[in-house]
Amino acid sequence: MITLALNTSPDESTTAWALAARSGDAEAVEHFVRALHRDVRRFVTSIGADPQCADDLTQDTFLRALGSLHRFEGRSSARTWLLTIARRTVVDSLRYAATRPRLTDTDDWQSVAERAQPHGLPGFDDGIALAELLAKLPEERREAFVLTQLLGLPYAEAAQVSNCPVGTVRSRVARARTSLIERLHEAENPIPMGAAA
Template identity: 75%
Template sequence: MTSALPVSRKDMMSADESATAWALAAGGGDPEAFEHFVRALHRDVLRYVAHLSADPQAADDLTQETFLRALGSLHRFEGRSSARTWLLSIARRAVIDSFRYAAARPRPSDNPNWQMAVEIAQPRDVPGFDDGIALLDLLEALPDDRREAFVLTQMLELTYAEAAEVSGCPIGTVRSRVARARITLLGLLAEAETPAA
């Protein structure tokens, strides 16, 4: 079981350095290093794609796709950025590609009330489930670019520079998006806590 406590920046840097070393070794042909690389970054990739895709059920497939793409590209990884940043960039492209694929292929439903079927299939009575749903609802209210910046920096604890590299935009833009996301989230929280008249 993993701890829910926040990881210090020093521990995060050490973990990033280890993951980068594993990636470089795996790129050199060490299969055991690839296993360590996957273990070190699997949770971060899973969380990131779950938030980007807004589809927790597709998160496992997107995580697997990310690592498959990374496996095919590890020989080209030179360690100029951390392996974590490099891998999250691959994850972002995997999510974008899945959106493109989904948009090109409509999904038919045999159930005339498919929304009710989806609602019934959702898990219930899981500790923290309602809080998790509330957080997802709040994050879903953010524009995509702000949600991505917020998740990268506040939930996955990437630096602004790393988040900028993953997102493909300037650091100042990431800072602005995070600041605006915080303001929006605080407003939504205040609104939700205000009793209805």
């Protein structure tokens, strides 16, 4: 069993749990998974093409990570390492889906059920609006924005996950912010029909 100092940062804690889990410590595995599950799910949901597959992609990410945990040496934080695996998992999923024929163009039962849910709940519309705005961003900008602004990764770690220079991540985040602000202003202040003519 591993004990952590009180002043340990969340990234240091998850990295310590990952290193302890390498030796088969079941409690460390559980702490590692619990600490990062939400971040992984948010990440795969934001960059994946099909939000309904988020649970499967999250599970697949952890299966891949736990299968290769013996190779994790702690040179980066466990969160950065795991989000890199999550990114590869989503890319592999998208490649696989692109090679399979589509069976139907109709909505599945889950989409229909989600649209039937009440929309007046506090925060519901804001969450939907943010998801819709993020979905309109180019993939690279969305990924950089989610990693740094929603998941709170430092730019250097986001660059490592995205396999690009830090400056590129900074540029993508700045452009994503600009696009999101412009779209938000457009949504809040629609141009009157007569003014457009």
